[in-house]
Amino acid sequence: MSTDFQCTDSADGLVLAGVLDRDAVPVMLKALARKRPAAGARLVLDLSGIVDMDSAAVAGLVTAWRHAQASGAEVTVHAPSPVAQRALQMFRVPDEIIPPPKPPGLFEGVGGQVIEGLRAGRDFLRLTVDGSLAVLAALWGWRRTRWAHLVEQCIYIGSQALPIVGLVSLLVGLTLAFQSAYQLQQFGAAIYVADLIGVSVVREMGPLITAILVAGRSGSSIAAEIGTMQVSEEIDALKVMGLDPLRFLAVPRLLAIVLMVPLLTALADLLGILGGFVVGIFYLDIAWSAFATQLLKALNAFDLMSGLFKAAAFAYGIGLIGLHFGFSVRGGAGEVGRTTTASVVASLFYIILADSVFSVLFYVIL
Amino acid sequence: MIPGHGTAPVVETRQLIAKYGERTVLRGVDFAVKPGEIKVILGGSGGGKSTLLKHCLGLIEPAGGEVRLLGQDLTTLKGRAREQLFTRIGMLFQYGALLGSLTIAENVALPLVHHTDLPKDVVSEIVRLKLELVELGHAEHMLPSELSGGMRKRAALARAMVMDPEVLFCDEPGAGLDPLTSAELDELLMRLRDRFGMAVVVVTHELMSIERIADSAIMLVQGLPVADGPLDEVKQVDHPEIRAFFGRVAAGEMRGSRSALEILTGRG
Ligand SMILES: Nc1ncnc2c1ncn2[C@@H]1O[C@H](COP(=O)(O)OP(=O)(O)OP(=O)(O)O)[C@@H](O)[C@H]1O
Ligand SMILES: [Mg+2]
Numbered sequence: 001m002s003t004d005f006q007c008t009d010s011a012d013g014l015v016l017a018g019v020l021d022r023d024a025v026p027v028m029l030k031a032l033a034r035k036r037p038a039a040g041a042r043l044v045l046d047l048s049g050i051v052d053m054d055s056a057a058v059a060g061l062v063t064a065w066r067h068a069q070a071s072g073a074e075v076t077v078h079a080p081s082p083v084a085q086r087a088l089q090m091f092r093v094p095d096e097i098i099p100p101p102k103p104p105g106l107f108e109g110v111g112g113q114v115i116e117g118l119r120a121g122r123d124f125l126r127l128t129v130d131g132s133l134a135v136l137a138a139l140w141g142w143r144r145t146r147w148a149h150l151v152e153q154c155i156y157i158g159s160q161a162l163p164i165v166g167l168v169s170l171l172v173g174l175t176l177a178f179q180s181a182y183q184l185q186q187f188g189a190a191i192y193v194a195d196l197i198g199v200s201v202v203r204e205m206g207p208l209i210t211a212i213l214v215a216g217r218s219g220s221s222i223a224a225e226i227g228t229m230q231v232s233e234e235i236d237a238l239k240v241m242g243l244d245p246l247r248f249l250a251v252p253r254l255l256a257i258v259l260m261v262p263l264l265t266a267l268a269d270l271l272g273i274l275g276g277f278v279v280g281i282f283y284l285d286i287a288w289s290a291f292a293t294q295l296l297k298a299l300n301a302f303d304l305m306s307g308l309f310k311a312a313a314f315a316y317g318i319g320l321i322g323l324h325f326g327f328s329v330r331g332g333a334g335e336v337g338r339t340t341t342a343s344v345v346a347s348l349f350y351i352i353l354a355d356s357v358f359s360v361l362f363y364v365i366l
Numbered sequence: 367m368i369p370g371h372g373t374a375p376v377v378e379t380r381q382l383i384a385k386y387g388e389r390t391v392l393r394g395v396d397f398a399v400k401p402g403e404i405k406v407i408l409g410g411s412g413g414g415k416s417t418l419l420k421h422c423l424g425l426i427e428p429a430g431g432e433v434r435l436l437g438q439d440l441t442t443l444k445g446r447a448r449e450q451l452f453t454r455i456g457m458l459f460q461y462g463a464l465l466g467s468l469t470i471a472e473n474v475a476l477p478l479v480h481h482t483d484l485p486k487d488v489v490s491e492i493v494r495l496k497l498e499l500v501e502l503g504h505a506e507h508m509l510p511s512e513l514s515g516g517m518r519k520r521a522a523l524a525r526a527m528v529m530d531p532e533v534l535f536c537d538e539p540g541a542g543l544d545p546l547t548s549a550e551l552d553e554l555l556m557r558l559r560d561r562f563g564m565a566v567v568v569v570t571h572e573l574m575s576i577e578r579i580a581d582s583a584i585m586l587v588q589g590l591p592v593a594d595g596p597l598d599e600v601k602q603v604d605h606p607e608i609r610a611f612f613g614r615v616a617a618g619e620m621r622g623s624r625s626a627l628e629i630l631t632g633r634g
Pocket of ligand 1: 331386391409410411412413414415416417418460
């Protein structure tokens with residue numbers, strides 16, 4: 001606390017002297033509160049002995065003035081020293097205080113969210129339609145389409161994801177095989193581990209693992225990238241140059257993700273099965289030829305194709321969701337982070353939802 | 367300039383109303399730019415200048431009123447016709463808005479690559495010419511993130527000029543530039559006007575620059591034009607904001623807010 005500040009009572013108020021700075025303001029305000037002028041009363045602050053004063057002190061004095069006004073009293077300053085005069089002259093006081101916007105009440109809040117949700121849904125539908133049309137147009141006019149962007153995206157979404165997708169699938173295959181091996185051994189049915197791994201990896205695990213990893217890796221980066229471009233007016237700049245952001249940004253990403261995810265899924269299938277194979281050979285002592293025969297008996301083309309088809313469908317959704325969240329960014333950099341996270345959650349939810357829909361569909365077909 | 371289009375405005379808004387959510391930012395603005403003139407948009411910070419530019423370019427849907435760019439209604443223009451229209455204009459954004467993933471040369475080349483069938487080496491030559499105009503020849507292969515703010519601005523100007531537009535929009539071209547470069551930039555804008563009959567719409571705060579380049583000006587105060595016309599006439603308009611702008615009176619004194627001293631001594 002400042003020791004160079006003195007605050008003494010006078011007949012009609014207070015005498016303030018010395019250094020009135022941010023350390024002294026609480027002392028001053030306490031003294032003022034003790035004095036608390038009644039309605040109609042007038043409190044005079046003598047500032048003739050002030051040797052230094054900062055902006056906190058000015059704010060403290062204005063605050064006291066406002067409080068007094070609110071209760072019908074008056075706080076005035078008397079004989080400010082040159083230093084005090086300069087400080088007080090420096091700052092201007094707005095005529096009216098603008099209250100912060102009220103946070104919405106419970107019902108308004110919920111209603112607002114419903115409206116927001118509907119609007120977002122409409123925007124998403126529009127993006128799905130326009131984006132798909134743009135993809136078709138790009139394929140139709142393939143001669144005029146710039147494939148360099150597509151290659152770039154394919155490398156990023158596909159090639160660079162190979163190690164992580166491969167490793168995770170191998171581990172999942174191993175784990176799945178271990179878990180089921182124990183159960184199957186009890187019935188002397190160890191050889192069926194090949195069926196189990198083959199079918200579950202190709203139908204479910206391969207597409208799911210790949211989609212989830214791609215959602216985390218590429219879906220999020222699409223959202224973040226587009227969101228950043230939105231914030232820095234790059235999207236506006238594209239429009240002003242007569243370049244359709246959908247054709248320029250969305251098409252290569254959508255095409256790349258739909259091409260690459262099935263390929264990644266095929267790799268995931270292979271390595272997942274390899275995991276099961278390793279467990280079968282080394283842990284269950286199954287001959288590798290027996291495992292292979294059993295596996296080929298269990299798998300059919302439909303399993304494989306349906307898995308890859310599912311993967312492509314997941315991919316298209318992940319791409320659209322990333323784009324939608326990216327384009328929906330308004331405001332600053334903070335919004336980009338929040339939106340990116342939201343896009344990943346939405347993608348994961350979509351993947352699980354779509355997967356259950358496909359399960360029912362394929363069950364009905366078969 | 368297209369021969370025969372004579373003196374019809376290249377940019378025009380009628381009773382333009384702009385809103386961000388509930389807040390009205392422009393409340394009925396009539397604005398017109400004649401071919402071959404440099405029009406300056408004046409107004410305090412946050413006065414809606416950038417918003418007006420964005421409406422002229424169809425980047426924001428107006429909440430009311432009309433916008434015409436080169437004689438076409440932007441609210442109804444779609445598809446190829448819209449893209450074609452945009453090949454005839456250029457825009458320098460307030461913060462450059464260069465694509466971060468492309469080099470400076472690629473940024474500048476972008477409209478050429480997508481809208482023309484020019485061979486690659488001609489495109490690079492055009493890019494080099496334009497970059498040299500803004501004295502960025504040496505930065506061709508750098509990424510925007512490797513440039514200073516002022517350099518980015520100049521690169522963005524090169525991109526805005528690359529299609530030889532009929533109308534060039536500039537949002538605070540001089541901000542972030544040193545006085546010398548800023549003066550050279552003004553020089554460049556005037557050359558573009560004189561040689562190619564390019565209309566230029568400039569948002570700026572800089573008095574020196576305004577005096578140098580403006581043929582006419584519009585002053586926006588709280589979303590309404592308080593003066594519009596040739597610069598000399600605008601300067602004579604008797605309005606507190608205009609007096610303040612050209613006479614450099616502190617804005618606070620003009621708006622009538624009081625100093626802490628006045629309040630606390632009970633004066634004023
Ligand atoms: N995206 C937005 N969302 C909400 N309000 C906005 C947005 N952009 C601008 N505004 C508001 O609209 C008003 C006008 O903004 P605008 O950017 O047009 O001002 P300006 O005249 O260009 O100012 P400056 O000279 O500082 O660039 C400001 O009060 C601003 O708060
Ligand atoms: Mg602006």
